[in-house]
Amino acid sequence: MMSEMPWYNKGLFSSLNLRQKTLLTIGLTGLVLLVVFISGWMIDANLPTDFAIKMQAPSLSHPFGTDWMGRDMFTRTIKGLSLSIVIGIGASVISSIIATLLAFLASVNKWFDAFVSWLIDLFASIPHILLIMMISIALGKGAFGVIMAVAFSHWVNLTRVLRAEVLQINTSEYVALSNKLGRSKLWIAKEHILPLVLSQIFVGTLLVFPHAIMHEASVTFLGFGLSPHEPAIGIILSESMSYLAMGAWWLAFFPGLALLIVVLLFDIIGHNLKRLLDPGEANN
Amino acid sequence: MMKLKAENISFSYNKKRPILKDISLSLESNQIIGLIGDSGSGKSTLCKIMAGYITNFTGDVTIDGKEISRNGFDPVQLIFQHPEKTMNPKWKMEKVLRESWIPPQDLKDTFGLKDNWLTRWPSELSGGELQRFSILRALNPQTKFIIADEISTMLDAVTQVQIWEALIKHCRANDIGILAVSHDKDLLDVICDDILYFKELNHL
Numbered sequence: 260m261m262s263e264m265p266w267y268n269k270g271l272f273s274s275l276n277l278r279q280k281t282l283l284t285i286g287l288t289g290l291v292l293l294v295v296f297i298s299g300w301m302i303d304a305n306l307p308t309d310f311a312i313k314m315q316a317p318s319l320s321h322p323f324g325t326d327w328m329g330r331d332m333f334t335r336t337i338k339g340l341s342l343s344i345v346i347g348i349g350a351s352v353i354s355s356i357i358a359t360l361l362a363f364l365a366s367v368n369k370w371f372d373a374f375v376s377w378l379i380d381l382f383a384s385i386p387h388i389l390l391i392m393m394i395s396i397a398l399g400k401g402a403f404g405v406i407m408a409v410a411f412s413h414w415v416n417l418t419r420v421l422r423a424e425v426l427q428i429n430t431s432e433y434v435a436l437s438n439k440l441g442r443s444k445l446w447i448a449k450e451h452i453l454p455l456v457l458s459q460i461f462v463g464t465l466l467v468f469p470h471a472i473m474h475e476a477s478v479t480f481l482g483f484g485l486s487p488h489e490p491a492i493g494i495i496l497s498e499s500m501s502y503l504a505m506g507a508w509w510l511a512f513f514p515g516l517a518l519l520i521v522v523l524l525f526d527i528i529g530h531n532l533k534r535l536l537d538p539g540e541a542n543n
Numbered sequence: 544m545m546k547l548k549a550e551n552i553s554f555s556y557n558k559k560r561p562i563l564k565d566i567s568l569s570l571e572s573n574q575i576i577g578l579i580g581d582s583g584s585g586k587s588t589l590c591k592i593m594a595g596y597i598t599n600f601t602g603d604v605t606i607d608g609k610e611i612s613r614n615g616f617d618p619v620q621l622i623f624q625h626p627e628k629t630m631n632p633k634w635k636m637e638k639v640l641r642e643s644w645i646p647p648q649d650l651k652d653t654f655g656l657k658d659n660w661l662t663r664w665p666s667e668l669s670g671g672e673l674q675r676f677s678i679l680r681a682l683n684p685q686t687k688f689i690i691a692d693e694i695s696t697m698l699d700a701v702t703q704v705q706i707w708e709a710l711i712k713h714c715r716a717n718d719i720g721i722l723a724v725s726h727d728k729d730l731l732d733v734i735c736d737d738i739l740y741f742k743e744l745n746h747l
């Protein structure tokens with residue numbers, strides 16, 4: 260039992276029970292992300308440039324160093340992270356909407372079900388990054404293109420889960436009885452099925468989040484995502500490549516690390532929430 | 544008065560093992576007919592066919608000689624053996640009942656339905672308490688026939704009598720026919736106008 264517990268739940272709060280620890284983890288992680296998001300949102304995208312302090316290594320006044328225009332890398336990183344979070348939210352929510360619609364579509368009849376299964380197999384067989392690049396280019400790159408690209412490549416897992424769940428609920432006696440009481444399929448979907456899969460949709464959305472953020476940063480880094488004017492982490496990383504040879508390691512190291520931490524925090528929230536809402540699976 | 548008729552019903556879940564063969568029975572809306580038979584012989588299956596839950600059978604189920612319209616509210620309502628499976632676990636009991644209709648207070652009282660049960664989840668009530676809800680739910684004014692598939696097995700003797708009395712009183716007053724399936728011959732002897740033996744109906 261103890262060995263199954265993630266490292267971040269051990270020791271520190273040993274006086275709390277598992278549920279409280281999980282809630283505390285979710286709360287604290289959520290708070291950190293919220294602070295990053297809000298402070299990034301308040302930063303003006305046109306950061307002050309000061310060529311007198313360009314390319315400085317990390318110091319107390321500039322903990323992440325400065326770039327070739329003398330901009331503070333810490334500020335740029337926070338700004339970039341908050342953009343990542345916005346894009347992550349957009350992409351995850353849209354991918355969950357797609358997953359939900361497809362799962363319900365599959366429940367209409369066996370032809371729709373076969374169609375959805377085919378679609379799942381098709382999308383699952385294409386590597387994510389390739390799919391994202393293709394969709395992003397097709398939609399003219401930019402924030403819209405990236406959000407859509409990430410959304411359209413990440414609905415597969417949740418659709419699989421929801422499809423099975425909806426199928427099972429549809430064969431239940433209470434749905435059969437609802438039908439005999441004269442209720443329509445649409446009414447049954449809305450009143451019976453949706454409330455039962457809502458928590459799964461919610462957790463599914465959160466679990467897609469870290470993937471969405473990573474994928475956005477990668478396509479942007481590769482030049483198929485956000486435009487170079489955007490204050491995105493992917494842009495920061497690709498710019499820094501040309502300065503790495505000059506020894507300016509901090510240009511890539513801190514933004515990259517910060518991105519990884521944000522991704523990890525979202526992953527922690529997702530998995531903790533899953534354990535909270537789905538206690539049977541973690542058998543706590 | 545109406546007549547519910549099942550004629551030459553045959554059915555199997557899989558081709559190899561037929562369950563029902565050439566079963567015919569009829570039930571009038573002023574009657575209470577008992578059906579008794581061995582466990583696993585196919586009584587529940589027959590109930591599901593008559594109530595429209597299973598549709599891929601051969602034979603006819605009719606009311607007054609006419610095919611029953613299975614879209615919209617079904618005039619033949621089945622009350623299941625296990626009430627907990629017939630209720631959405633995420634619905635309060637109030638909603639469970641309201642999905643069918645809103646019964647008058649005096650009817651709720653005759654079935655011993657307590658008001659504070661209405662705000663609970665299905666998992667917070669006993670099998671017997673839940674069964675009162677599923678019976679009441681089936682008594683929608685559009686219901687003409689009730690198929691009661693071992694509805695009182697989870698009740699103690701006293702409650703069983705109380706519930707059956709309430710159900711029979713309501714059905715007699717509203718011209719609703721009942722097909723009562725049970726293992727309990729003594730119970731059926733008391734409540735039914737006539738008793739059918741599943742063995743004799745089934746021509747396997």
Ligand SMILES: Nc1ncnc2c1ncn2[C@@H]1O[C@H](COP(=O)(O)OP(=O)(O)OP(=O)(O)O)[C@@H](O)[C@H]1O
Pocket residue numbers: 556557562580581582583584585586587588589
């Ligand atoms: N969904 C199903 N798929 C396949 N076989 C089934 C299914 N439901 C029931 N059966 C089988 O059909 C037979 C008849 O089952 P049924 O539930 O109708 O019996 P029953 O007479 O109601 O029994 P009991 O008195 O125990 O309730 C049993 O052998 C059962 O295993």
Ligand SMILES: [Mg+2]
Pocket residue numbers: 586587588624692693
């Ligand atoms: Mg049975």
